[in-house]
Amino acid sequence: MKTGVHRIGIMGCGKIFPAYMRGLARFEHLEVVHCADIISERALLGHQQYGIPRWGGPDDLLDDEEVEIVLNLTPPTTHMEVSWAALEAGKHVYSEKPITTDLGDANRLLALAEAKGLALGAAPDTFLGSWGATSRAIVDSGLLGEIVGATAFAAHNRVETWHPEPTFLFKPGGGPSLDRGPYYVTALVNLLGPVAEVSGMSRMGPPQRLVTAPNRLVDVVDVEIPTHATGLLRFASGVVATVVFSSDVWATEAPHIELYGTEGTLSLPHPNWFDGDVRIKGTSRDAEWQTVPPVVPVGAQRGEGIADLVASFDGRQARTSAVLARHVLEVLLALGRSAQERAFVSIQSRCERPVWVDLPCPTWPVPDDQSSAGCQLGGGES
Numbered sequence: 001m002k003t004g005v006h007r008i009g010i011m012g013c014g015k016i017f018p019a020y021m022r023g024l025a026r027f028e029h030l031e032v033v034h035c036a037d038i039i040s041e042r043a044l045l046g047h048q049q050y051g052i053p054r055w056g057g058p059d060d061l062l063d064d065e066e067v068e069i070v071l072n073l074t075p076p077t078t079h080m081e082v083s084w085a086a087l088e089a090g091k092h093v094y095s096e097k098p099i100t101t102d103l104g105d106a107n108r109l110l111a112l113a114e115a116k117g118l119a120l121g122a123a124p125d126t127f128l129g130s131w132g133a134t135s136r137a138i139v140d141s142g143l144l145g146e147i148v149g150a151t152a153f154a155a156h157n158r159v160e161t162w163h164p165e166p167t168f169l170f171k172p173g174g175g176p177s178l179d180r181g182p183y184y185v186t187a188l189v190n191l192l193g194p195v196a197e198v199s200g201m202s203r204m205g206p207p208q209r210l211v212t213a214p215n216r217l218v219d220v221v222d223v224e225i226p227t228h229a230t231g232l233l234r235f236a237s238g239v240v241a242t243v244v245f246s247s248d249v250w251a252t253e254a255p256h257i258e259l260y261g262t263e264g265t266l267s268l269p270h271p272n273w274f275d276g277d278v279r280i281k282g283t284s285r286d287a288e289w290q291t292v293p294p295v296v297p298v299g300a301q302r303g304e305g306i307a308d309l310v311a312s313f314d315g316r317q318a319r320t321s322a323v324l325a326r327h328v329l330e331v332l333l334a335l336g337r338s339a340q341e342r343a344f345v346s347i348q349s350r351c352e353r354p355v356w357v358d359l360p361c362p363t364w365p366v367p368d369d370q371s372s373a374g375c376q377l378g379g380g381e382s
């Protein structure tokens, strides 16, 4: 057996499973040794397609002594029971988002991991990619001045057209807030720190969704939850953000995420991916949008968060920590609660901004001085 290699068992071999297999293959120190699913043919397919040595049902995986980390790729409403069983079996856990669909469950899961001395991490890990590092470097360098406001806009991901079984996304525990909200709120917390208070409004769009995915397992889904949610977040730092998470916006020209500072505006790419243009514009009337070269290499993929969790075994703080994921979950659930109760909701959990080690200073060429702009944006006359 190779030393220094961490062995992973994957629970849930559905739609996102291949992306993880591709992403994890990039890490020599991470090896998938077991895959399991309640539908055993899916686990068998994983074994056949990717040469995963062992496959079977959930109990087989938990009994596999070689498995050190369980990667939970089951649907959101199953995250709690699967992650709980894995921790009880003495395995570290990395879960897809959201960490759970209930805040009490998330609290219990964190407490169990701590009591057992096991690591618990959760997606999304896309903010560990090049846009996440670059935007964080810009914010930390102070280029934007005092950040006053922010926006996050998640439009429809057309899930009915590509997911063979999108039912869970239109039932309690799903919806655009819990499904896509984690990418946006995690990105904002990475940049701005914890959220203190939220308010929200929401509604349901059409009561049924036609599934047109070519390999669909269902033809229609009855919707049970709000599919268009809007909200306001007040961060502990004082920044105020406006968010929209929707499965009813089929087309939009709204930016994915923007931060508004006294010295400039920062525009981020789609946070579901690891790479994309980070653009900045100063306050001068004739300032141009400039694309900031990535401060870290591009090309990260799914699995980055597990590598991050494994790095924390040596004492480094995991950036995709359960503490962050629980805070993000609380914010997203509070948006729904606020909408129901027609009241502001205070956020109880706190988390530090994820710790980035040795983040380089962002640099880019400016039009009238082709030398590097370094850590200044230059507001000029407005």
Ligand SMILES: NC(=O)c1ccc[n+]([C@@H]2O[C@H](COP(=O)([O-])OP(=O)(O)OC[C@H]3O[C@@H](n4cnc5c(N)ncnc54)[C@H](O)[C@@H]3O)[C@@H](O)[C@H]2O)c1
Pocket: 011, 012, 013, 014, 015, 016, 017, 036, 037, 038, 039, 042, 058, 073, 074, 075, 076, 078, 082, 096, 097, 098, 163, 165, 179
């Ligand atoms: N599909 C995507 O593009 C995507 C992208 C990012 C994140 N995610 C996240 O990944 C997770 C899975 O999403 P998906 O789209 O792959 O769902 P999916 O329904 O396609 O796959 C889930 C799999 O888990 C299995 N499963 C259910 N309960 C189980 C249990 N108790 N033990 C073992 N296996 C069980 C199901 O049989 C199924 O094969 C979700 O948390 C989702 O939010 C999905």
